[in-house]
Amino acid sequence: MKDSPNDLYQKLLKGDRRAAARLITLVENADPSARQALKMLHRHSGGGHIVGMTGSPGSGKSTLTCRLARHYRDEDRSVGIICVDPSSPFTGGALLGDRVRMQELSGDPEVFIRSMGSRGALGGLSVATNDVINILDAFGKDVIIVETVGAGQVEIEVVKYTHTCIVVTMPGGGDEIQAIKAGILEIGDIFVVNKSDRDGAPRAVADLEMMLETKPGTSEEAWKPPVITTMALAGEGIDELAAAISAHRGFLVESGLLEEKTVQRMRAELLEILNLKVSRAAENALEEEGVGAELVRRMADREIDPHSAADEVVEYLLKRAGR
Amino acid sequence: MRGAMDKKIRVFLAKPGLDGHDRGVLIVGQALRDAGMEVIYSGLKQTPENLVEAALQEDVGILGLSILSGAHMALIPRIMELLRESDAGDVTVIAGGVIPNDDAEVLVAEHGVARVFGPGTDTREIVAFIREREERR
Ligand SMILES: Nc1nc2c(ncn2[C@@H]2O[C@H](COP(=O)(O)OP(=O)(O)O)[C@@H](O)[C@H]2O)c(=O)[nH]1
Ligand SMILES: [Mg+2]
Numbered sequence: 534m535k536d537s538p539n540d541l542y543q544k545l546l547k548g549d550r551r552a553a554a555r556l557i558t559l560v561e562n563a564d565p566s567a568r569q570a571l572k573m574l575h576r577h578s579g580g581g582h583i584v585g586m587t588g589s590p591g592s593g594k595s596t597l598t599c600r601l602a603r604h605y606r607d608e609d610r611s612v613g614i615i616c617v618d619p620s621s622p623f624t625g626g627a628l629l630g631d632r633v634r635m636q637e638l639s640g641d642p643e644v645f646i647r648s649m650g651s652r653g654a655l656g657g658l659s660v661a662t663n664d665v666i667n668i669l670d671a672f673g674k675d676v677i678i679v680e681t682v683g684a685g686q687v688e689i690e691v692v693k694y695t696h697t698c699i700v701v702t703m704p705g706g707g708d709e710i711q712a713i714k715a716g717i718l719e720i721g722d723i724f725v726v727n728k729s730d731r732d733g734a735p736r737a738v739a740d741l742e743m744m745l746e747t748k749p750g751t752s753e754e755a756w757k758p759p760v761i762t763t764m765a766l767a768g769e770g771i772d773e774l775a776a777a778i779s780a781h782r783g784f785l786v787e788s789g790l791l792e793e794k795t796v797q798r799m800r801a802e803l804l805e806i807l808n809l810k811v812s813r814a815a816e817n818a819l820e821e822e823g824v825g826a827e828l829v830r831r832m833a834d835r836e837i838d839p840h841s842a843a844d845e846v847v848e849y850l851l852k853r854a855g856r
Numbered sequence: 857m858r859g860a861m862d863k864k865i866r867v868f869l870a871k872p873g874l875d876g877h878d879r880g881v882l883i884v885g886q887a888l889r890d891a892g893m894e895v896i897y898s899g900l901k902q903t904p905e906n907l908v909e910a911a912l913q914e915d916v917g918i919l920g921l922s923i924l925s926g927a928h929m930a931l932i933p934r935i936m937e938l939l940r941e942s943d944a945g946d947v948t949v950i951a952g953g954v955i956p957n958d959d960a961e962v963l964v965a966e967h968g969v970a971r972v973f974g975p976g977t978d979t980r981e982i983v984a985f986i987r988e989r990e991e992r993r
Contacts, residue, residue: 561864628885628886
């Protein structure tokens with residue numbers, strides 16, 4: 534009773550959530566049969582507003598995501614949620630617990646939640662996540678929230694090209710703020726200091742605001758990332774957060790940046806896929822007798838240097854592709 | 857590595873009913889994760905409707921139910937019925953917690969539960985059972 538890619542596509546457009554779920558599985562498994570459906574879906578995507586939610590573990594991303602989704606549901610907007618968590622690099626397994634903080638949403642057929650393990654991906658994670666975003670977009674979700682731990686480069690790539698990227702922190706020493714400095718200050722469109730019930734929230738806000746003041750490259754007409762205080766557990770500050778998201782979208786539309794961001798996103802997506810394909814082709818070439826394997830032996834015998842060997846592999850790949 | 861086909865066993869672990877703690881189910885969750893599976897955990901106090909919907913969205917092959925409250929004979933048959941109604945009868949359902957043998961037999965024979973694991977089951981047994989079920993799919 535396996536659906537063909539075309540069946541999945543047809544059903545998905547009709548709002549069949551199981552078809553969406555199955556297609557996402559194919560994408561996660563890097564199953565080639567997903568390609569056909571993704572191809573047909575592409576022109577149906579592009580309508581949703583994509584929100585990234587990143588920050589350190591335990592800062593309250595899932596709780597916030599849940600509250601935000603509730604807010605959108607009250608406005609009768611449908612929501613897709615993708616929760617990406619790290620897989621164990623040793624076993625490939627993952628324990629995905631974000632749903633625990635999203636129980637209030639379960640049972641609402643207009644909210645689709647999917648938990649993803651990062652599966653130790655080398656670049657493949659952002660390709661897979663983008664595919665899943667596009668699936669939920671074509672599935673008709675008005676807002677798509679992608680939650681990911683803002684830990685490494687890979688996770689940052691995932692949220693970098695969302696329309697609105699939210700960086701979540703909480704009071705609790707300089708560590709939090711320090712962590713933000715390393716790379717995600719640049720990608721945040723909105724900053725949230727969650728857990729305002731804890732000591733030190735005003736201080737965390739002040740610190741963040743100061744850092745944002747001195748952020749290089751901020752011009753008059755550019756977007757000034759607001760810092761919003763929330764207490765996700767009690768639902769406080771959610772209206773303000775939603776208002777900031779909608780103000781950011783308004784800014785993107787008016788300034789023409791929405792289109793630019795979309796183009797950037799497409800470019801990044803294309804580059805990721807190319808990287809994946811090219812590196813796989815290169816790896817295969819290195820295994821091939823008479824090609825890479827031979828070159829590697831000649832390198833070991835000091836007959837050819839690594840750079841020249843790489844040029845030969847590139848030439849080989851181009852020639853083969855040209856045929 | 858992604859890129860080449862990378863299939864993973866996905867398991868949804870759920871706690872239907874009113875149980876107040878989840879130590880046991882989390883120990884199972886960790887064992888399955890360490891065996892290389894992707895385990896999605898629901899949290900406490902799920903209704904049959906909500907957990908079936910979640911399992912469908914997550915497109916899991918395995919649904920694990922942990923029930924300590926004694927309400928298994930009400931909850932599990934309802935969950936099985938909902939799965940069949942959603943045309944998801946192919947999902948393997950396993951159960952654990954505190955379920956007496958007589959009830960376990962009825963759940964397997966009459967309601968289509970694949971296996972009931974008693975308290976103190978070695979997690980390796982659960983891992984082996986899941987792997988074997990998924991290979992047969
Ligand atoms: N005190 C307090 N705790 C919160 C708040 N928001 C979330 N939490 C708790 O922080 C913990 C981590 O939340 P979670 O949403 O899972 O964080 P994530 O790891 O960033 O997704 C949970 O125990 C939440 O209940 C808040 O506003 N105040
Ligand atoms: Mg989370």
